[in-house]
Amino acid sequence: MVSTIATVLMWGVGLSLIYVLYRTIKGHPIERRVVFLYIALTISLPLLMGKTAPVPVTADVQQLVDALNELTPGSKVLAAFDFDPASAPELQPMGVAFMKYAFKHDFKVIVMGLWPQGPQQANQAIELAMKDEIIAAKNLQYGIDYVNLGYQSGAEFVIQYMGSEFKRMFPLDDRHIPYDSLPIMNDISNFSNIDFIFNLSAGKPGTVEWIQIAVDRFGATCGAGNTAVQAPQVYPYLRSGQLTGLLGGMSGGAEFEKAINEKGQASTFIFAQMISHATVIAFIIMGNIAFFITRKKKKA
């Protein structure tokens, strides 16, 4: 019912753009708040329509999935959650999908954050992943199968010291359990004992710092999920092999979910994402058509 109404309204909104174009050409561009309204509608209605769209998996995402597939059960994976709730719509689905994948493949997961909010987001992701039936059946134990080391201040300096000794930066884990009492950390001293680093990053400190220190200085392997704002900035690292696989923004998350076959939030959002892009493109085109017509008139 809701989705039918939403679909009809969506067509109405689409058609009304023609009127907007007419007004724009005539030199009476619509007011800012009307543009706001359009954006609100072109995101709300597609969400209510509840449709999905097919996402082709791109090479950058596939590279990360390949790297994960190469890891054997029991591999030690460091998941660094370096973001806050502001970027959660983009990064949290990746975090949940990654946790599901890691737990299903019996990786030992070590969670930490260079942003104080990160470990809290990780807790939410783990909680959600644990609801999966297959994972729940495994009866995973905190401290043995996974651990949350919490946050430490010092940004890139934290990574620098983890290069020689994790314990120095995390004498206690998030639940105040001493490092040496955690079975999972028994034979982990520094990056040389970690098989893969998965970093979710919304800025600084984030993927760039992990690459510069953990990868370039200490020889670790790192794959990352980034907000779309940051993703273009790390592409050179992808080509040089400093970064192993990249999930960029919501579409990267949806592709990741598709590639590892864990349908999640990003997949349900991608349709709304698509329509909102179409709206922005339409607005840019309309603005520019008006711009060229007025410029021609001025010249004539």
Place this chain on the structure above:
Amino acid sequence: MELLGIWVAALLTLGIFSFLYKDNPVYKICESIFIGVSAGYWAIANFFDALHKKFWIGVFPTDGSDPDYFLWFGALLGVLMLMRLSSKIGWIARWPLAFIVGATAGLYMMLYFVSNAMNQVSSTMRDVIVVNSDTQLIIWGETVGSILIVIGVVSGLVYFFFSKEHKGIFGRTARVGIWFLMITFGAHFGYTVMSRMSLLIGRIDFLFRDWLHLLK
């Protein structure tokens, strides 16, 4: 509590969005709550995760290991930092600041030089003709791409070269450089739009799903 929480969250969300209509007291109240809670959150996280975990446990170990006396110097510098609040002895806060600036400068100098300069130069310096190892045929897409990368990096650097006027062949190279930069910014632009829209989708999804239960 959960239900109350969702209502609080929804009202705060709408309160911030009210700025879109115009700047108003409701927005300013929500914003003030944001500033206060955010500062409080950071303070608590840094108290437990950094000061307690790193400093307190370090100097008063619980597992019988030797206390690390060097940490007291760090705490001393930290306390000096707080002196900034006073206008009389605020100058002493420059000591810990000088330490942080120096340490960051030393670390960054090598980090950026290695990861962002040397290793990028190395990755650009490749055989530009990419051949499929099985069929021995040239892969044209990647070959053209590799050549473009060399041209793009060199011409981009030429554009950011300030000791010579952009004339003649140098000027034309710089012009190519700016085209590459513009495509770079264009891609950034597209990705930024994607990012911003995602965040709004996340918010509207919260309103529809958790608050209004329009979505399941």
Place this chain on the structure above:
Amino acid sequence: MAQKNSKRISIVPFVIVISFFSLIIFSQSIQAQTEQEVFDSVQALIRQAEAADIPPAPVMKLQAVDNPNDKGGAIIVSWDLSVDDAEVKAYQIVRSESKDAGFELIGEAVRGNNTFVDNKVEDGKSYFYRVLSMKTTLEADNTVRAVSSLQATVEPVVSSAQWFYMTRASCLFFVLLISCAIIFYINKAKSGADIYVRKIAGIDAVDEAVGRATEMGRKIFFIPGIQDMNDVQTIAGIAILGRVGQLAAQYETWLEVPVSKSLVMVTARETLKEAYTQVGRPDAFNQNQVHYLTDDQFGYAAAIDGMVVREKPATIFYMGAFFAESLILAETGNAAGAIQIAGTAMPSQLPFFVASCDYTLLGEELFAASAYLSKEPRQLGSLKGQDFGKIIFMAAIIIGVIIETFTNYNVSQYFKVK
């Protein structure tokens, strides 16, 4: 003078880079190629090993060596995978200080892994290692039984700290080279030598933009971003404000600077006062030209928004560090029909400025413009030193690509720093 300088700089780096490459190629060509032989012998060994049932075959070519290039306290244990790697559950690494007894489990490496770094060793002590290929089987009575076969090291291994990271030698060379160039040019600039900075389109347009405001009889706005004076971009922005101030004073046009940090306000006032004095119009300067709005990001943007809509300035400058508010500012300015000149080093905000402003200083251009306008030796010298670095890297890329493409020498590895 300037021309002569720029010619000299473009030859020296090329000479350096070419000699660097010649050295590499020379050293590479005298290296023997024995890798293949080693590989063949390993393959033969693997083929010889029979596919044993239980336990899995032991690992081969086990060796333990001191971790090179570190501050001590680490030994790398490495091996060739057991031929039964697919069956192995884990490789268990055990260690002792004597050759035959007292072994303790120190860690495990999962199937498919052929190295383990032991980070719990003391420098100066000798250690012996054994690696067990372990697999578990489920017995009829539902108990798990582990079976393993072992391989032991013969020679003791001692860890130690090193004095120099050998793999970073080429990096040190370039760091020193470019550092020296920067210091050299700073000193040269300090001693009064003329350092040339090329024309920057956005800066050339400043005169025109100020002139237009005068013709139209409207205001000029200068927005120095939302960061404090500790941000280099803000400092660069204020240097440009000096130039704009001089022109505004000459043309007698009202220049207004709304700021979001009190320290920026103080600095901007001083800078403007000096600019007005330099062109002989100290009387025209008014303290209220620079005024504080609010620290808050969106609050600041909203306030400027209102000012622009009400007062319709002819020209708006955005010079400094901008974040998400750049969009709101540039859009409003554009709608008000102002000429907009922007400059920032924030890569995520540059696209929006390029698309909505008439001129944009891209990243480093902002700093170059500030160096050019302020004539400060530190800035000018650094700029020139960085240009030297750019030439070095450009030359390296061009020559390197040619060598990589047309010869078999691998030169890129000397720029890859580990």
Place this chain on the structure above:
Amino acid sequence: MRREIPLIITTVAGLVFAVSYFIPHWPFGEAESIFGDWVAIIQAFAIWLGALNLVKVSLEKIYRKKEDALYAGIIIVCLLLTIAVGFYDGFTGGPQSSFRDTGTSFDWIYRFVYTPLTSTMFAMLAFFVASASYRAFRARNFEATLLLIAGFFVMGGRVPLFHLLLKPFTDVPYFSEFAGWIMAYPLTAGMTAIMIGIALGIMSSSLRIILGIERSHIGGGA
């Protein structure tokens, strides 16, 4: 004294970090570790400095009875409340618990106050991007045109938008691949050039700071 000591501190700290990149041996490796602890602790204090400074500034506003005294009051109340709840949860949680555990009051504040506020603040940008794209982003010259075209293909290619438009004709995701190609080659080229430039910039400013040529951070000119 006031000038020299900070200058020496800067130089020593900077040299230790720069040199230990090449020389891992004592004393550089050890000094680096000790200094790193200090950085973590000082930065945590700096966060507290920020919080205390916020209280100070807000109190001043209330004192002077400025128009935004009400908002300053809200800031102080929310700040103190959050800190109080955090301390309470952190200290009374018992062993093997954390202030950020699910179900604590602090987590409630995080989920239902902090999360909606911070994410809505950023979500507003979606509206601003859209209105700016309609009213300000113009292909005013060749450069801006190139930028908008690249943005157009990336925006349409990275989501299945153009793919769906092309679907009646072919199943191959040409536009997705083209967007990927833009990212892998022209973008990487431009970004690499920018990165090398930034690296040299950071190197020269770091060098100036370590050698004491740049002193603005300790409140001095050349």
